[in-house]
Each structure stands twice: as structure tokens, then as C-alpha cells.
Amino acid sequence: MARRLTPWRWVVLGLAALYFLVPLVASxxxxxxxxxxxxxxxxxxxxxxxxxxxxSLLLSLELAVATIAVVLLLMVPAVVALRxxxxxxxxxxxxxxxxxxxxxxxxxxxxxxxxxKWGPEHLSRTPLFETFVVxxxxxxxxxxxxxxxxxxxxxVYRALDAGLRAIDVRTLVEAARSCGASWPQALLQAVLxxxxxxxxxxxxxxxALVLGEFTVSHLLGYAPFxxxxxxxxxxxxxxxxxxxxxxxLVTWALLxxxxxxxxxxxxxxxxG
Amino acid sequence: xxxxxxxxPETLEKAATVEFRGLRREFGxxxxxxxxxxxxxxxxxxxxxxxxxxxxxxALRMLAGFEHPDSGAVLVDGEDVTQVPAHRRDAGMVxxxxxxxxxxxxxxxxAFGLRMRGTRTAERRSRAAELLELVGLxxxxxxxxxxxxxxxxxxxxxxxxxxxxxxVLLLDEPLSALDAKVRLTLREEIRRLQQELGITTLxxxxxxxxxxxxxxxxxxxxxxxxxQCAAPAELYGRPATAFVAEFVGTMSRxxxxxxxxxVEVLGQxxxxxxxxxxGPVDALVRPExxxxxxxxxxxxxxxxxAFLGAVVRVTVRLADGTEAKADLPxxxxxxxDAGTAVGVSLPERPVLVAARxxx
Ligand SMILES: Nc1ncnc2c1ncn2[C@@H]1O[C@H](COP(=O)(O)OP(=O)(O)O)[C@@H](O)[C@H]1O
Ligand SMILES: [Mg+2]
Numbered sequence: 001m002a003r004r005l006t007p008w009r010w011v012v013l014g015l016a017a018l019y020f021l022v023p024l025v026a027s028x029x030x031x032x033x034x035x036x037x038x039x040x041x042x043x044x045x046x047x048x049x050x051x052x053x054x055x056s057l058l059l060s061l062e063l064a065v066a067t068i069a070v071v072l073l074l075m076v077p078a079v080v081a082l083r084x085x086x087x088x089x090x091x092x093x094x095x096x097x098x099x100x101x102x103x104x105x106x107x108x109x110x111x112x113x114x115x116x117k118w119g120p121e122h123l124s125r126t127p128l129f130e131t132f133v134v135x136x137x138x139x140x141x142x143x144x145x146x147x148x149x150x151x152x153x154x155x156v157y158r159a160l161d162a163g164l165r166a167i168d169v170r171t172l173v174e175a176a177r178s179c180g181a182s183w184p185q186a187l188l189q190a191v192l193x194x195x196x197x198x199x200x201x202x203x204x205x206x207x208a209l210v211l212g213e214f215t216v217s218h219l220l221g222y223a224p225f226x227x228x229x230x231x232x233x234x235x236x237x238x239x240x241x242x243x244x245x246x247x248x249l250v251t252w253a254l255l256x257x258x259x260x261x262x263x264x265x266x267x268x269x270x271x272g
Numbered sequence: 273x274x275x276x277x278x279x280x281p282e283t284l285e286k287a288a289t290v291e292f293r294g295l296r297r298e299f300g301x302x303x304x305x306x307x308x309x310x311x312x313x314x315x316x317x318x319x320x321x322x323x324x325x326x327x328x329x330x331a332l333r334m335l336a337g338f339e340h341p342d343s344g345a346v347l348v349d350g351e352d353v354t355q356v357p358a359h360r361r362d363a364g365m366v367x368x369x370x371x372x373x374x375x376x377x378x379x380x381x382x383a384f385g386l387r388m389r390g391t392r393t394a395e396r397r398s399r400a401a402e403l404l405e406l407v408g409l410x411x412x413x414x415x416x417x418x419x420x421x422x423x424x425x426x427x428x429x430x431x432x433x434x435x436x437x438x439x440v441l442l443l444d445e446p447l448s449a450l451d452a453k454v455r456l457t458l459r460e461e462i463r464r465l466q467q468e469l470g471i472t473t474l475x476x477x478x479x480x481x482x483x484x485x486x487x488x489x490x491x492x493x494x495x496x497x498x499x500q501c502a503a504p505a506e507l508y509g510r511p512a513t514a515f516v517a518e519f520v521g522t523m524s525r526x527x528x529x530x531x532x533x534x535v536e537v538l539g540q541x542x543x544x545x546x547x548x549x550x551g552p553v554d555a556l557v558r559p560e561x562x563x564x565x566x567x568x569x570x571x572x573x574x575x576x577x578a579f580l581g582a583v584v585r586v587t588v589r590l591a592d593g594t595e596a597k598a599d600l601p602x603x604x605x606x607x608x609d610a611g612t613a614v615g616v617s618l619p620e621r622p623v624l625v626a627a628r629x630x631x
Contacts, residue, residue, distance in 0.1 A: 171371045174338055175429075177358040178365040179385035180436060186359075189388075193375040 024245070031242040043242035047232070050239075056228035057250070062140060063224060064210035067148040068203045071156050074149070076199070079160045080191060083169050097157035100150050105215040112147060112220065141222050148210050155205040163198020167191075204255060211251050225250075287315035287472045288349050288439040290335060295344035297330055297496075304330040305341070306496035312440075315470045317463065318501075319483035322493035323519065328476040329368075331493075332442050335474065337361040348439060359388075364433030368445040370425050372417040378404060378428050379413040385436040403431040406465065423454040430462065434469070441466065441473040447482065459486050480520045484508065492516050514546070514626035517556045524562065524596035525554040528625065535625050538590075543622040556624040562598035564588055566607060567615035574612045577605060588614055 031043045047053060082093055100108070119132045135142040169191055176186035192199075214226040223231070229247055233240025290312040297305040304327045312318045320328045333339040335346055337358030345354045353361060372381050380387075383400040391399075404410050407427040417425055426446050433441060443462070447455040463486045466473050477483050483490045484504040491501040492515075500512040511517035528537030530553045535544040537555040544553075564574075564586055571591035578585045584605035586598045596616065600608070608614065 167374070168369060168371070171367055171369055172373065174336075174358070175365070175367060175371040175373070175432075176384070176388075177338070178336055178361075178363060178442075179432065180359050180388040181384075182357075182359050185388055189384075190373055194373070196375075 024248075027241050027245050031238055031245060034238075043238045044246065046239055047243055047246060050232055052223065052228050052232075056223055056225045059140075059223075060211050060225035061254075063144055063148065064207045066140075066142075066145045067152060067210050068206045070145060071149045071152050071206060072199065072202060075153070075156050075160055075202075076192070076195070077187075079157065079164060080169060080187065083164055084173065094157065094161075097153045099154075101154045105151070106219075108147070108150075109216045109219045112143065112216070116143070116220075138222070141217075141220070143220065144217055144222060144224070147216050147220075148206070148213065151213070151216075152202075152206040152209055155209065156202040159201040159205060160195070160198050163195045163201070167194045200258065204258060207254060207258065208251060211247075211254070287470050289314050289347075290440055290472060290474070291347035291350075292331065292334075293345045293347065295331065295334060295341045295346070297327075297334070297339065297341050303496050305334075305344075307344070308493070308496065308498055310491055310498055310501060312472055312474060313489075315472055317466050317473045317475065317486065317488045319487035319490045320474060320476045320493060321480060321483040321490050321519075322478065322499075324478050326493045327496040328478070328493055329444055332365075332444050332474060332476050335361075335440065336363050336365050336442055362436070362439045363442055364436065364438035364440070365442040366426065366429045366433050366444065366446040368448055370417065370422065370449070371429055372425055372432070374417050377414050377416050378409065378420070381417070381428055382431045382435050384432060389436070399435065400431075403435055404428070406434075407431045407461070421454075422450050423458055426450065426458065427461075430465070434465075434471075439472065441471050443473065443475045445476055445478070448477075448479075455482075462486070484520070490520075492519060494519075510545075511556075511624065514554075514556060514624070517624055517626070522559050522597060523556045524559065525594070525626075525629070526557055526590070526596055527592065527594060527628065528553050528555045530625055535623060537623065538616055538618055540618055540620075542618060542620065544625045545622045546625040548625055548627050552628050553625040554628050555618075556626055557596065557618065559585060559597040559599040561619065561621075562596055563617045563619070564598045564600060564608070564614050565604075566612055568613060570613045570615035572614050572616045574608050574610050574614055576610055577608060584608075588616055590616065 032039050032041060034040045034042065078093075082090060116132065116136065120129055123129050123132065135146070172190045172194065173186045176190035177183075181189060210224075212226055213224070214230065217224050218227045218230070225247065229240075229243045233243055292308050292310045295305045295308040297303075306327075308327070308331055310331075320331065322328050330339055334341055335348075337353075337356060337360075341354065345352050347353065348362075372378075373384065376384065379397060379400045382403050383391075383396040386396040386399060401410065401413060404413055407430055409424060409427055409431075412420065412424060412428075415424075417428075420428070426449075429446070446462070447459055450458065459482060462475075475483070475487060484507070487504060489501055489503050490507050492499040492507070494515050500507060500516045502510075502512075507516065508521055511520060517523050526537050528535045530544055530548060530550050532550070533544055534541050535553060535555055542555075544555075560583075564572075572588045574586055575589050575595060576587045578587075579602070580599070582602065583599040584602055586600055586605060586608055587595055588598065589595050598616070
């Protein structure tokens, strides 16, 4: 029965490929084809010489790493505890974690801006004032990490939940405990290694989210990679497209690197 | 099996005594344990038997430290361990579901406990190899759980449970997920291993045949309480209550009349066992006790026969409509086809009586 469907599968696959590849190929052609001069990579070389490319990309990567670390440290113990201790609370947590999907980024950022304005005014004589200054540090805006953590919650929750569904957490923990493992040991040595795929997925999604995030960072006045692309692109059409193609390639490369790293360690330590 | 000749260099010097004292545990409205009292002797293989939901797993998990009693205490060697956390209980456990760590191969699974203890790698691996040999899987050390059959996984779980030389071994229906043939061989292996190591063992099961065939003593539980704890032969031959009688082995109920310690049943008057007031009662009769013989004048008739190998199980219907089962040697059962009129009688021995149940 499945065999009969094969031609249809190819048709669907072909259509999907066209849908994705045609704009991409057209973009690439547009960037390398200078009218009357044949193929030239000027647009790309110009990007690298434009100020801010490396620093904005680095900032985005740093933000991504920090966000991944925070969101995983927050969510992994939470979902495991939820599964072991209060399975009935799951729907509640699921809804709470999905809220960021419902709130438009523009509303979210408006809220953040209000708090950032209100805070220093009312807390100017308390130590909290310092906190407000620190999180808005231009070199590494922690406020963006906090915002991204919230925005990544729905994806991370879903990825981790799917991972936990595939293993019997309670039995694994109890088996580890009866082998003399303390609670933290049981989590680190018996549960986490079996969540590798889920952790990787969660990191994946968070990385992609942070690299492509524009609204919040732009409106808060920071310039990570996506904002830099926007700023540069406004100046010249050909270069703006070249930058988008490049950003696509950079994101792909990073995701592939992450997958490669995860895949290799996985096959080295386990075939399951 | 040849691998069973392998022994651990050091067996336990002294086996532990385990005591449950008045354990009580409620989950919301359900009472899982309702004052459970039980003592397991040192080096004993005790089967915890009872219908599903009677609290066997809860009792075992309390000894392992995964569950805490609302009241009562768990004692190991006279020492109250109720407050000791699970990882310091010194109890090896094999779970009902497959519980091997999926990311570790067989050797590393067995060595997991030793790793938690901080044992050096070389020592860990040699001890794990030793244990794998003990359970007959010396050649499967590099396999991952998903590359092993259910029976092999449970053997490795057993090796893992024994790796730290625990004072007690806890088995929670370790065979229930396996097919019949593997179940038989594995239960015999568990028994031999237990005898070899002399380790105090609690084996939870809802299968009475399994319990009777491997255990030194069987504790029958019902609704969170201990019903009877005795050696298999005594449990079968002299059940203390009607519940035990009917849960362990097959029992037929024959209507009778109790008066002055004797019961009138099948037209015979026999001494009665069991504490019920005089009046209408049921006599509980094992199939091998009931005698059935072809008799033209008999008031009972054969309803069905089933060939069980050495014996034939004959179901007869008495004059009042009660059905009873009898096991007859195959040669005595020839000619007893369905519909044959038969006479039914009991040997001149005390019979167990219980309050009559309405049918
Ligand atoms: N964690 C729990 N939460 C709620 N009810 C439970 C829990 N564990 C056991 N029970 C209930 O307690 C009773 C005894 O369970 P259990 O000890 O698992 O029985 P058994 O192992 O004899 O089948 C059952 O009615 C079961 O539903
Ligand atoms: Mg159970």
C-alpha cells in the first residue's frame, strides 16, 4: 500500500523543494550576478568589510549560549520534578509555558520597556537600581537573555516533554537510587544521558530562535546579528540579500555543528 | 546450566532479618496497606502473594525506601530503617518493568552501583564481569539493553541488584513481562542463585504457582493485610482462611450443615476445621481430595472433563446444582464422559468450612 503512494511522495517532495529552493537560488543568483560583469562575489566580500559583522554575530552567539544554559537549567529539573512529583499539574505548566506563543513579541517588548523605565525611577535609592543597570549593559544585555528565556519556553518545554515521554523516569530514578545513587546522582547519571536527544532539540530550537530574533532586541536598542542585517540591508539592495543568504548559511552551519557534536558523542557512548 | 556453577568468591557472612511492623499507607481514599505485620527470617526466600492491588508492591517499596508509611516501621536486623533514604538502604531491587539504563551497556549497567560508590574502574569491570557470568550472560557484556531479550534484561537487572552485595534482595514480579518458558527457567535460576548466596529475599508475585514453587515461605496478602504466612505445603494443605484456600490452588465449595464441630456434607458427617457458627456452611474441597466414581444410582453427573496430563479434571454437578471439580488418575477417568451419573464422596478426614456465600 505504501508503495503505491511513492509517486505522490515524490511529487510532494518536489513541490516542497521547489517552494524552498526557488527563492533561495534566485537570491543567490541575484547577489552574484552583477549586470554586465558576469559572476562576482563583491556583495559578500563587502559584508565582511562592513563594520559590526563579527561583533554582532558573536553577541548573538553569546546570547544564544546564555539563553540555552539558563532555560535548560530552569526547565530540566522542573519537568522531571513535574513528572515524578505532580503529574496532575502538567496541563497547568503546559499552558503557562505556551503563553509566550500567544503574546505577540511587540506586546511583550512594550511590557519590558515599561518595566525598565519604571524600575530605575522608583528604585533609584535601593540596591535594585544597580540590577537594572547591569541587565542593560550594552556589551552583554542580560535583559535580552531573560526575554529570550521566556520566548524559548514553549519550544523547550515541548522538546523536553517529548523526551521524557519516551523514557520511564520513575523507574530509572528508582533503579539508580537502589544502586546507591543520591537524588542528584540519579538525575545526572541515569536520567539526563537518556534525555540527550531532547536536550539537543531544545538547544537547537533556542539557538535558531535567538539567532533570528529581531523585534525585541531592535526595540530595546541592541544590535545582535538580526538587527545588524536589517541595518546593513537598508543601505543597498544587493548586499541586503547577500546578508540574508549568509545568515541562512550561518544558522545552518551552526545547527549542523550542534547536530554533529550531539550525534557523535551519542554514537560513541550509546547506540540506543 | 553450566554457568550456574560460577560462584561469587565472597558470599554474605550474615543474612539480614526484615520486619514489617504495623505498616499503614493510604493513597487518598485507597488503603494500600492496612497494618501489615510480617517477619522475614535471615537467608529466607519469602514470596509475597496476593491478588492485584492488595499492596504487595507498596510493601516492597517501603523496604526499598521509595514509599513511606503513614504509621508503622520497617526494621532490618532489628534496626529501624524507616527514615533511612533509599540509596542507603542496602537493598538490591529488580523491577517489574524493564529498568536497565538504556544509555549503558550490560557491563556498565551492572557496574552502576559500584560507580556510585566510587570503586575504581578496573575493579568495577572485573566485578561486573563476575556477576554477568553468575547470571549466564558473560558474553553479552557489550550489548545495550535494546539489543537484549526481556529475559536477558531481567537477568542483568538481577546482576545489577546483587552487585553491591545488598543485605536484602527485592524482586517485584520480575517475571511477569516474560513468556511462559523463560519465566520457568528464570525463576529456578533466581532460586538457585538465592540459595547459593544465602541472601534474604522478598519476591512479590500474584501467581500462586510461582510462589509455591520457589519460596521457603509464602505470605498471602489481602487488602493490605497479612492473611497467612506459611511454608508452601502447609499453605496448600492447611489454609488458615477461606480466602487463602481459594487463592492458593483450586477449591470447590460444597454446601453442608455445621453442628457441634462436625459438618454434614455429601451425606457424610466429617470433623470440621474453621471458625464459623453452626448452621449452613460451605465445605472447601481440593480437587485431588474429592472422589468420583461411576454409579448408576448416583445423584451427581459429569458436566465436563479436561485432560491435564497425569490427571483428568472432572467437573461434576451435584443434585442441588453445585459444581465441583475432582482430579482423577487418567485410568480411573475412562468412561466418565459428560452426562455420566456418578457418586461423589470425601475421605474420612477433617474438612475446612467457611461461611456460606450466596450464589
Ligand atoms: N502512588 C500511588 N498513588 C495512588 N494510589 C496508589 C499508588 N501506589 C499504589 N496505589 C494503590 O494502592 C493499592 C495497592 O497497590 P500496589 O501495592 O501496587 O498493589 P499490588 O502490587 O499488590 O498489585 C492499589 O489500589 C493502588 O491503586
Ligand atoms: Mg504490584
